[in-house]
Amino acid sequence: MSSSTVEKSGFSGRPKGESGIGAWLTTTDHKKIGIMYFFTVLVFFALGGAESGLIRAQLAQAEQNLLTEEIYNQVFTMHGITMVFLVVMPLSAAFFNYLIPLMIGARDVAFPRLNAFSYWVYLFGGIFLYSSFLLGGAPNGSWVGYAPLSTDAVSNMAFYAAGLNIVGVSSLAAAINFIVTILNMRAPGMTFMRMPVFIWMSLVTNFLLLFALPIIAVALFMLNADAVFGAQFFEPGTGGDPVLYQHLFWLFGHPEVYIMILPAMGIVSEILPVGARKPLFGYAAVVFAGAAIGFIGFGVWAHHMFTSAIGPVARSAFALSTMFIAVPTGIKIFNWVFTMWGGKLRFTTPMLFSIGFISMFTIGGLSGVTHAIVPHNAQQHDTYYVVAHFHYVLFGGALFGLIGGVYYWFPKVTGKLMSEKLGKVHFWTWLLGFNLTFGPMHMSGLLGQPRRTAVLPGELGGTVEIYNLLSSLGVVVLTVSALVFLFNLIASIKGGVPSGNDPWDARTLEWLTPSPTPYENFPIIPTVTHRDEFWHRKYAEDDAGKAIPVPAGAAEDHDADAEPEHIHMPDPSYWPLVQTLGFFPFGYGLVYGNFWLIGIGLAWLVIGLYGWIIEPLAEGDDDDPVDEPARPGARAGAH
Amino acid sequence: MRETRQTRAGSRRRTRTVTGIVVLASLLLAACSGEQNALDPAGPFAQGPHDLIVPVAIIAAVVFVLVQGLIIYSVIRFRTRKDDDGSLPVQVHGNTRLEIVWTVIPAVILAVIAVPTVQGIFEQMDDPGGDDVLAVEVIGHRWWFEYYYPDYDIYTANEMAIPTDTPVRLEMTAADLARSPEQGVVHSFWIPRLAGKQDLVPGQTTFLNMQADEPGRYLGQCAEYCGLSHVNMRARVEAMEPADFDTWVEQQSTPAEVPEDGTLEADGRELYNDLDGRQACASCHQVWEDEGDARAAGQGPDLTHLLSREEFAGAIHDMTEENLRDWLEDPNSMKPMQYEVNGIGMPDLDLSEEELDALVAYLLTLDPES
């Protein structure tokens, strides 16, 4: 904090807490929020993992009834919802939070309080969803929540509709925040084509969120209205069209797939060049392929509905667009491989996870192309083949990339290294467990095992049973592996080896500042002259294109003439936390059709908003700073 | 973890498991034939898609080997060696020619695959036409399939009889409760060896073509999640020689026989129609007894020739006296349903021992063979 004088006026003062639990509850620091996202994700990952354990326990043998059908249906639904909305998406958000300001050379995000708001809404949305277990049963209509099954009174799917809408508010607020941050807060000299690939992929992802979330919000509101308030959107009895729900869901749902995978692609694009000690092969191609994937991703949604009530023309059109999207994906894969080509690879744990990502994601991509063969899609659809496919994309892809990112940026956050030995144990068991779990599902699916079945039917035969047993054994391996990771994480936080500021000989701006990152990120905002700015401050290329280190201390030369500037950091605030509590009455009101609760929730949110607006600012308002003029040369005002 | 608990389930399974792992390698190679196996087509509408996917799978396998080989080669070839001098590699930023190559080649491959795919879509969906096409209407209920043969005015459930070498055109929808689309949910009809799946949407009609080359029993099940007992919604196709099919049609077109007065079976029939204030079987299930009456279907499966089917309750239980008795005694323990909540499924009728005896005896008379 640069200023400790907090103006006391209006309805409240501003919190001062710089340490202890209060500092976390009121923080608006993007780094703290990123860390909170990460640890919350770990909790939900444990829950989602436990659910997958229950699923695999039930299916380990044919005709087994450890769980009743009802419980099983709740468990697999919550597994899907948890992993998609409470694990992979917020884990990406953790990276966005911690890294976007650092990698673009900024001190924080554009709207720090909105950022805290996003986190609390996410946390409370997750708690709200899980509270359904105590309130008569969790959602049991699968993560896609197809109407009209989900509008049935017995479906518990009102929790799904309200809960996901709450989580959606979090993502939408975060998306706006990150878009503005990336567009508007880059360090001087950081043009679009000098942005790290991770920043590019973050930008694309957040645009996808921005435009996809309102669609699912509408679908969920309609679902909620049907289930609780007697509306007829998807009720065939009065002429409602259940397929409309499917269209709306997948109009969101397919961009959602890229929302989950693109951040991991960005992370891998950062780690591979560092591990190979040469720049990313075809930066422009990787960036444009990412943007193309994002754009085309909106035009392929009906390929999730090839067996639904859509006709041959639509099936053909969406088959073509689906095949088309494989091209930019292929471009990325080849560029990553050729980033390694000719390098000097160091197989650190993040590098291993990144290489694992390319390899596993390729498998998911290839099985994805087979889905576009529409006539045969009718055989694969809703079978374990599809389950295998999307786990190869989201687990083998997204999670491998994100976990690689955890190992890679752990020193940045803590100033310590994670154990490489345990990291390698984690990687190999993770790879083994993953393939053991999901590899056999390709076969069991083609042999006729449909997904979302509470029991493994014995009539599918012994071969399918064995494949299922293998999958279940794989989960045991994955559990052990996850425990190794957790142990490594905790042990390294407590007693990891000091990493120094730049343990990987990295390329991007976040490593320019000390590790762990100081509160203000950069004592002096760097001026960017190259893509991979930090690398270029350390190395120059000779005539043959070989990199040679520049003399020590050169890194500082760039900014030698920069004057120390006034550092303006966001103030902590109670209001994001206080305001977001209003989502609880609001959500329960939507679930139980209680207008009083909805009203209380809305009033709470509005009061919270007013508190937020009125809250005093330590250094005056944005357009009206109270302290001395800013550094020379900086334009005052927001424009 | 949790898996270890299940090894208690039975030693028979344990031995099977051990042998299973031993023979795993051979399993991975051999395409094994099962009755619900999508890799083993038994009719033209399953064969077409299969012929399409095999070359695609081969191309995918080649690409797989190529990419993974490239990754493994790079990893081995470009690892940092022990005697490395610590200098940095040549800083290559990209290569436009290579970028073009790996943009164009996949695009061309995909374009080649796209042509037969689009052809296949239309072939798969077009009405096969011709006089010999058998029409069957399929209605997905929670949680059983109902079949109606409009040409013969026959209602049956779970098991669909079809003649071999004859294209079958399924006209499908979903409904619950008094056959109205109200409360219907989306199902999907799937007999992997005969055709891919197609969803059944309440309030709409979808179509599926199917044909069996050989007589036999083909297994399938509902493939679109439809709630509580989704897993207990199986489907079977009984393909028979055309002559046998004609016999089947004849049997099904004969009304059920009414048991003689004074017998246990006759008492059962009484109870069937009137259960003393409890909901009578006849209010949901039809038994067609008189040629003069129009055949009609109720909320539950048609029972006129119940014993002509091998299984009941969504084709999850064998049609045995014991199973029928258990079913009537406590249907929810045989198959989870939610009659008490929203009227979906079979109610628990709270039957006495005597009533059970009589009803089961009556049900066992509903056999066209007798």
Add this chain to the structure above:
Amino acid sequence: MAAGVETTTMGLDHRKLGMWTFLGSEFLFFGAFVSAYLLYLDTTAGGPGVEIFDIPFTSISSFVLLMSSLTMVLAHHAHAQGDLRRMRLWILATAGQGAVFLGGQVFEFNVFVREGLTISESPFASSFYVLTGFHGMHVFVGILLLMSVYVLSLIGKIKPTQHVKTEMIGLYWHFVDIVWVVIFTVVYLIPEIAVLE
């Protein structure tokens, strides 16, 4: 918020950029409801359909909402001139017109419900109420925001220099107006005329 003392990359105000970003996403929100409404125009399940609309009445309330955009932009203009007093006057006028529009909507809904068009009547009814209802919610939020500008400027929390704040609320308000321009034509007028023919 660091915007005040730091140069922004694109030379744009964070909050304005954020608001425009949000508005871009709102099109997909309303677009989905409008699409559902168009799909269900004829799906009235025997209940009332578009003929129930009272075009002259809705025209007047639409006109009021449209004119509130004028007072809104005048409020911003006054603020940009540093004239808080006139700004507050125009803000009140805008909020008042918003309230008139909302009152009209409540009245209209009441009439429709009495004539048998309840939300449970048909998919048409559901999509009509939820679409126009969500628009009404947006107007309501807009009124709350306008009142907060009014009060904050009274207690000195919004200063004459901070017209970006009025401009932001204005962007939101005009957007809500634009959406109604579309709804008035697509939801009310065109279907009604198609029925009349």
Add this chain to the structure above:
Amino acid sequence: MSSTDAPEQASSTDEHDDHHPTPRQYVNIAVVLAVLTALEVSTYFLDFGVIAIPLLVILMVVKFLYVAGWFMHLKFDSRVFGRMMYTGLFLALGLYALAIIVILFDSATIA
């Protein structure tokens, strides 16, 4: 209070001020909008025949552009803002049009 704060205005914020329309121009726009609305409503009372619907669509678009361009300052402000909004608008139009076409004209029921 406003008088004491007024001088600060010069040192801060909007450099677009000189481009901004005058209140008179705003009122003129509002009059145009009112006339267009009157024209719209007249289609309900008068029979415009086949041109009624195309006319209404055109009037709607014109009103839309007037409000967005003048009242929301799109005509005068950074083009980035317009791009943000129109991306959303055209994406919405394209996606929902496609979805409606699929639902109405290519459902499996028709096949």
